[in-house]
Amino acid sequence: xxxxxxxxxxxxxxxxxxxxxxxxxxxxxxxxxxxxxxxxxxxxxxxxxxxxxxxxxxxxxxxxxxxxxxxxxxxxxxxxxxxxxxxxxxxxxxxxxxxxxxxxxxxxxxxxxxxxxxxxxxxxxxxxxxxxxxxxxxxxxxxxxxxxxxxxxxxxxxxxxxxxxxxxxxxxxxxxxxxxxxxxxxxxxxxxxxxxxxxx
Numbered sequence: 626x627x628x629x630x631x632x633x634x635x636x637x638x639x640x641x642x643x644x645x646x647x648x649x650x651x652x653x654x655x656x657x658x659x660x661x662x663x664x665x666x667x668x669x670x671x672x673x674x675x676x677x678x679x680x681x682x683x684x685x686x687x688x689x690x691x692x693x694x695x696x697x698x699x700x701x702x703x704x705x706x707x708x709x710x711x712x713x714x715x716x717x718x719x720x721x722x723x724x725x726x727x728x729x730x731x732x733x734x735x736x737x738x739x740x741x742x743x744x745x746x747x748x749x750x751x752x753x754x755x756x757x758x759x760x761x762x763x764x765x766x767x768x769x770x771x772x773x774x775x776x777x778x779x780x781x782x783x784x785x786x787x788x789x790x791x792x793x794x795x796x797x798x799x800x801x802x803x804x805x806x807x808x809x810x811x812x813x814x815x816x817x818x819x820x821x822x823x824x825x
Contacts, residue, residue, distance in 0.1 A: 639694070641730035642759025643719050646767040648711050650792030651802070651809045651818050652785075653697070653774060654700040655715050658766035659722035660759050661730055666692040671761040673754040674768040686769040689762045696762075697725030697772055707814040716741035722763075736760045782808050 639661050647655040662668065668688050670681065677685070688694060699722030701714035711715065716739075723743045728766060733740070733747040736754045740747040753760040772791060779788035785801045785808070792798070794817050802811075802821040811818045819825045 639728055640759055641695075641723060641726060641733045642736075642752050642753070642761070642763045643722060644674075644760050644764035644767055644812050645718065646714050646771045647792070648715055649794070650812075651794050651798065651815050652703070652787065652792040652808065653771065653778060654702055655706060655711065655718050656658070656660070656767045656771040656774070657699040657715070657718040657720070657722045658763040658770070659691060659695075659697050659699070659726055659730075659733075660693050660762040660766060661695040661726060661728055662689075662759050662762060663694045665691055668692055668731035668758070668762065671758050673752075674759060674764040676755065677765070679772075682765055682769055685713060685762075685765050688773040688821075693762065695728040696766060697722050697727075698766065699723070699725060703810055703812045710814070711812075734760055736764065740822045743774055778810060782810075811824060 641659045643657060643659045645655060645657040647653060672683045674682055690701060699718040701718045706714040720741050720743060730745060732758050733743045733745060734753060735747060738749050738751055738783050740749045749756055754764040775787045775791045784805050786797050790798045799817055802817060807818050807822055
């Protein structure tokens with residue numbers, strides 16, 4: 626991550642990293658996180674959450690929440706996703722995460738190719754979750770949070786396998802949709818769910 630040139634010095638300007646998890650799944654919230662790291666308390670091993678083992682993600686989650694100057698989770702519900710579409714719901718969830726920070730950032734770095742209006746300067750970084758420590762930290766918080774929510778949903782609806790596929794449209798998930806129909810947590814604007822409900 627040291628090869629990335631920051632647009633501002635994190636030691637002088639509070640930089641928040643933002644990332645999301647859950648744009649592709651058919652069920653549950655899209656979850657975002659915003660993190661402001663403490664330059665005086667560096668965290669080693671940060672990387673794109675998808676490149677880390679579950680054990681490493683969980684350990685880093687605890688370290689990030691312990692050492693970060695500020696962090697917050699933002700989300701949009703399936704109903705909001707269906708109303709806004711997944712892109713704009715993701716942007717809104719990112720805004721909510723940044724607004725939830727206990728410290729106002731002076732700059733926001735977002736994983737991806739677009740950024741919503743945060744009221745402060747912001748920049749989108751393609752593959753930022755493997756280039757910028759703050760975005761990597763945000764990706765870890767968002768993924769661990771959403772994975773835990775999928776495990777909880779699995780307890781409520783044990784027939785769907787949410788703890789395994791995390792709501793993504795795997796062959797198993799699609800088969801369960803066809804067999805059992807959609808839950809109240811499914812995104813009705815997503816085509817596989819609409820097909821399972823007989824809406825297409």
